[in-house]
Amino acid sequence: EPEVTQTPSHQVTQMGQEVILRCVPISNHLYFYWYRQILGQKVEFLVSFYNNEISEKSEIFDDQFSVERPDGSNFTLKIRSTKLEDSAMYFCASRAVAGANVLTFGAGSRLTVL
Amino acid sequence: EDKVVQSPLSLVVHEGDTVTLNCSYEVTNFRSLLWYKQEKKAPTFLFMLTSSGIEKKSGRLSSILDKKELSSILNITATQTGDSAIYLCAVEVYNNNDMRFGAGTRLTVKP
Numbered sequence: 001e002p003e004v005t006q007t008p009s010h011q012v013t014q015m016g017q018e019v020i021l022r023c024v025p026i027s028n029h030l031y032f033y034w035y036r037q038i039l040g041q042k043v044e045f046l047v048s049f050y051n052n053e054i055s056e057k058s059e060i061f062d063d064q065f066s067v068e069r070p071d072g073s074n075f076t077l078k079i080r081s082t083k084l085e086d087s088a089m090y091f092c093a094s095r096a097v098a099g100a101n102v103l104t105f106g107a108g109s110r111l112t113v114l
Numbered sequence: 115e116d117k118v119v120q121s122p123l124s125l126v127v128h129e130g131d132t133v134t135l136n137c138s139y140e141v142t143n144f145r146s147l148l149w150y151k152q153e154k155k156a157p158t159f160l161f162m163l164t165s166s167g168i169e170k171k172s173g174r175l176s177s178i179l180d181k182k183e184l185s186s187i188l189n190i191t192a193t194q195t196g197d198s199a200i201y202l203c204a205v206e207v208y209n210n211n212d213m214r215f216g217a218g219t220r221l222t223v224k225p
Contacts, residue, residue, distance in 0.1 A: 035215075042216065044215070048212055089155070091157070102148060103159075105158070107155045107156045
């Protein structure tokens with residue numbers, strides 16, 4: 001069954017460092033998403049991406065965050081200067097078309113900021 | 115502001131019990147409601163509901179949407195320890211590309 005692949009599964013970084021989380025969405029999917037889940041809290045929407053640009057973003061997705069699709073397969077989330085409160089599980093998700101199909105989630109990347 | 119509220123937040127039952135999880139929502143331009151199961155990591159899809167009153171069923175799990183009450187329930191009959199997970203409810207709206215999640219219900223099924 002097609003799946004969304006995320007790397008790394010766990011990253012530990014120092015506060016102020018840049019982090020790049022990588023995702024390979026399902027190959028025929030067109031819409032890509034990043035969600036965040038702080039330990040013990042709800043899953044929160046960060047950003048959606050379609051046609052090589054951001055289609056929506058939440059208030060969490062500030063100037064420290066950026067997304068990119070550098071080639072035809074990878075979808076990355078960059079955090080420029082990490083803060084302690086960025087520690088969370090970051091989920092990538094994708095779907096084929098807007099609304100009509102469910103999101104398929106990756107297994108997540110756990111980010112720990114020290 | 116769009117809201118998705120799940121209850122209870124936490125539930126402990128014994129194997130064989132039946133559970134009902136609730137999700138209520140306040141959103142504009144409702145499109146669909148989805149249930150996901152989250153065990154260790156990624157949420158996995160259970161049901162998508164768009165029409166009121168039509169029950170969706172998969173094995174011991176079933177779910178139904180009530181658009182008048184702006185809510186949905188997820189039922190699990192004859193629970194097993196493998197049903198222990200966080201059950202997430204999410205709502206999609208028209209003209210918006212994201213999904214809004216509730217806080218989840220943590221279900222623990224004891225042997």
